[in-house]
Amino acid sequence: MPVIIYKMNASPPARAVLATAEVLGLEIETREVSIPNKEQFKPEYLEKNPLHTVPLLEDGNFILADSHAIIIYLASKYGGDKGASLYPSDIQQRSIIHQRLFLDASILFPRLIAIIKAIAYENAASVDEKKTADVEEAYGFLEKYLESSPFLAGEQLTLADISCVTTVSSLNVVVPIDAKFIKLQEWVNNLKSQSWYVNKNEPGLNDLGGFLNFFLKKNAA
Numbered sequence: 001m002p003v004i005i006y007k008m009n010a011s012p013p014a015r016a017v018l019a020t021a022e023v024l025g026l027e028i029e030t031r032e033v034s035i036p037n038k039e040q041f042k043p044e045y046l047e048k049n050p051l052h053t054v055p056l057l058e059d060g061n062f063i064l065a066d067s068h069a070i071i072i073y074l075a076s077k078y079g080g081d082k083g084a085s086l087y088p089s090d091i092q093q094r095s096i097i098h099q100r101l102f103l104d105a106s107i108l109f110p111r112l113i114a115i116i117k118a119i120a121y122e123n124a125a126s127v128d129e130k131k132t133a134d135v136e137e138a139y140g141f142l143e144k145y146l147e148s149s150p151f152l153a154g155e156q157l158t159l160a161d162i163s164c165v166t167t168v169s170s171l172n173v174v175v176p177i178d179a180k181f182i183k184l185q186e187w188v189n190n191l192k193s194q195s196w197y198v199n200k201n202e203p204g205l206n207d208l209g210g211f212l213n214f215f216l217k218k219n220a221a
């Protein structure tokens with residue numbers, strides 16, 4: 001029975017899971033959960049995921065929420081050689097990957113969500129100074145890491161890059177990455193050319209961009 005992923009393409013963490021599955025060459029089934037239609041609050045979904053978030057993984061009787069936990073699970077259980085490269089077994093390399101994933105979960109993504117909520121629910125017609133500064137600070141953190149290696153956790157693509165780039169590319173829609181973040185721009189441009197990014201990040205990124213630009217225009221009118 002294939003792994004089932006509940007998702008919405010506009011969601012950066014859902015995109016990270018879809019992209020990871022593609023890099024691993026893993027066939028998955030997907031189920032759409034429309035957040036604008038509040039489908040994440042349906043009782044049958046809440047039964048599986050009380051956090052009412054996408055993505056969610058269902059693998060037989062095993063249910064797992066949170067993209068970071070899910071991509072680690074997929075790489076560990078189904079990854080084979082590709083999993084070993086995306087999520088190496090060396091404890092120190094792995095710990096760096098975990099730290100970058102926690103950075104995504106605790107810094108990058110919450111700063112993106114704060115902006116999305118302001119635009120979609122609080123009628124913001126632009127991103128305020130504080131939120132812009134928070135995002136610029138986060139770009140600076142990544143720039144620092146990327147000064148010492150081409151990927152976020154070393155010399156090769158890992159789960160850290162896939163997870164963080166879905167969030168960073170979404171942040172870039174609302175707070176464009178300044179030219180001073182040279183390494184960050186190089187990193188995004190490099191990942192942008194990879195097929196998993198084109199197939200699994202770009203379409204949902206365009207959906208999110210369309211959604212945000214619609215609200216920005218409406219709120220400015």
Ligand SMILES: N[C@@H](CCC(=O)N[C@@H](CS)C(=O)NCC(=O)O)C(=O)O
Binds near residue numbers: 013035051
């Ligand atoms: N840390 C979680 C965040 C998941 C999350 O907040 N997803 C958003 C979409 S981007 C969501 O499902 N929101 C609906 C809700 O919270 O009700 C992850 O990485 O999976």
